[in-house]
Amino acid sequence: MSPNAGSAAPKGIQQYIAARKGGPFQLTNAPYPEPGPNEICIRNRAVGLNPLDWKNLHLGMMVDTWPEIFGIDTAGVVEVAGKNVQGIKAGDAVMSLAGHGGRAGAFQDVTTVPANYACRKPAAWTFEQAASVPICYLTAVASIIKGLGLPLPHLKEPPKEKIPNLDDLASPITPGASQTQVKPPLLNSVLIIGGSSGVGGCAIQLLRDALPHLVIITTNSPAHDKKVTSLGATTCVDRNMKPDQIAKAVRDASPNGKGVDAMIDTVAGAMEGNKEIFGAFREGGPKLYSHVMTGAKMEAPDGVKAATVFGRMAFQTDGGGAAMTRLVDLVESGRFKLPLDIEVVGKGLGAIGGGLEKLRGGVSGTKLVVSL
Ligand SMILES: NC(=O)c1ccc[n+]([C@@H]2O[C@H](COP(=O)([O-])OP(=O)(O)OC[C@H]3O[C@@H](n4cnc5c(N)ncnc54)[C@H](OP(=O)(O)O)[C@@H]3O)[C@@H](O)[C@H]2O)c1
Structure with a gap:
């Protein structure tokens, strides 16, 4: 049993929702998520912006139904861990892939992911730097x-x-x-x-x-x-x-x-x-x-x-189930550096839309990130 499973969690979160193909985004309130037994809830501190996010918004590339919450890269602090989760606990700073099996993506206050999508944030990386890496690495x-x-x-x-x-x-x-x-x-x-x-x-x-x-x-x-x-x-x-x-x-x-x-x-x-x-x-x-x-x-x-x-x-892949977990070891043993310089394009969920338009216009050797 996770130390904090079942403990009182903050009530209510905000989500940055794409109402329909092409937008606009809307900020809406939602209940605090309930993690499954193998999942964790992460209070997002920074989210990375990816080409897939604007392709989903404007082309509906991997969207089944609207409205939708995008975002595939996050870094933040674990708030709740499901009852079977081991190796990650509330209070840990992590970076993670986001969005799976019907779960909303990273563009919200708190994101729920399978525990093995996340790993401890390398101590030397900021949340913004950590949020720039998971999907590109995977x-x-x-x-x-x-x-x-x-x-x-x-x-x-x-x-x-x-x-x-x-x-x-x-x-x-x-x-x-x-x-x-x-x-x-x-x-x-x-x-x-x-x-x-x-x-x-x-x-x-x-x-x-x-x-x-x-x-x-x-x-x-x-x-x-x-x-x-x-x-x-x-x-x-x-x-x-x-x-x-x-x-x-x-x-x-x-x-x-x-x-x-x-x-x-x-x-x-x-x-x-x-x-x-x-x-x-x-x-x-x-x-x-x-x-x-x-x-x-x-x-x-x-x-x-x-x-x-x-x-x-x-x-x-065989061994790939632990791909994220092993990333922190790679970084801290000096074998993996930040692949790109990062540019923080704003603070708060409301800054994501403008950041995605900037990304859609093209970037060169830079990862766009939003601080939360
Ligand atoms: N399916 C998935 O799971 C998945 C996951 C991640 C990414 N992707 C896709 O993979 C692609 C790359 O993603 P990313 O996040 O790595 O992109 P990114 O960092 O935003 O890519 C920007 C870079 O692409 C380079 N570039 C663009 N066209 C090029 C060309 N013809 N030849 C060589 N370099 C070129 C630019 O190089 P210069 O500035 O040096 O000119 C620029 O630095 C995107 O299309 C994304 O949607 C897919």
């Missing part, structure tokens, strides 16, 4: 394990902290157990399309941690080369060049100039008129293409082994 995990078939060592290490209960997971893990029965591919080089994106900045670091020898080439604007190489990229290619020029520059930067073994496309950068980028693959290589779901149609040439991935897939 998507990067999925892009590597599901998209490339590559295990991640930090998910195999015994945990330093007690892992929140994993009863509700499809594939519970045994700490330290082998992560995959499938022999991982031999990779010498990978292209990350969108190295300065949030997902890209996480994928670079996870790949560098997993394979120190790997040649990691990225596409991004030159203004971000220094940051992207500081995260572990070997070479950056100017993403503003024509696709055939990008393919050539990537091949030139690859081992022996032969091309790359794999690609992670975090921004659908090789889709539509940009397919010549696939020319950067090594002839005779494994040609793995991990395509982060952005809403763009995925079309890869014959001979390319393509997979579309999304963030929640991380929890469905």
Whole structure:
């Protein structure tokens, strides 16, 4: 039994509701949520703004019914823990993925999530910094394990902290157990399309941690080369060049100039008129293409082994049930840095709408965050 299960919780919260496709948002009152046995309620202190939030608002990309409460990244303080929750307790500062199985997302005072969606907030990170990371990190995990078939060592290490209960997971893990029965591919080089994106900045670091020898080439604007190489990229290619020029520059930067073994496309950068980028693959290589779901149609040439991935897939990988829990260890052992600079675009739920419009207008190497 959680120490505070059943204790008196504050009455009533505010929610930032998208009334219909395209908006507007409305602030409404709602009862304090009741956590399920494996869930926690987090008093949000900061929320991260993600492309999916404005795509949901304006395109209804993953919306079944309106009104809806968006928001997939939060950091805050646990107020109530369900009766089966272990490893996280009331008063803990955490960061978390938000929005699952009918539960409202992060754009409200208090968000309810499965305990394993959250992990302790690294002591050195502010709430705003912590809220900028979860979905990008989880998507990067999925892009590597599901998209490339590559295990991640930090998910195999015994945990330093007690892992929140994993009863509700499809594939519970045994700490330290082998992560995959499938022999991982031999990779010498990978292209990350969108190295300065949030997902890209996480994928670079996870790949560098997993394979120190790997040649990691990225596409991004030159203004971000220094940051992207500081995260572990070997070479950056100017993403503003024509696709055939990008393919050539990537091949030139690859081992022996032969091309790359794999690609992670975090921004659908090789889709539509940009397919010549696939020319950067090594002839005779494994040609793995991990395509982060952005809403763009995925079309890869014959001979390319393509997979579309999304963030929640991380929890469905062997070992991935503890992906969030292990993140804090990665950060505090110096193996994972904040992938992006953050910009706080306002304070209070009412600042979210303006922040999403700013995000929709385009950002470059920056994560927009709202303080609560
Ligand atoms: N399905 C899921 O679960 C899931 C989860 C997370 C994200 N996503 C999707 O993944 C995409 C990335 O998300 P994010 O949060 O990482 O985005 P983000 O940080 O907002 O991405 C912005 C960056 O994208 C880069 N970029 C844009 N077009 C590019 C291109 N053609 N080539 C190279 N770089 C390009 C820009 O680079 P420069 O400034 O250097 O030019 C910019 O820094 C979004 O479409 C998002 O919806 C999906």
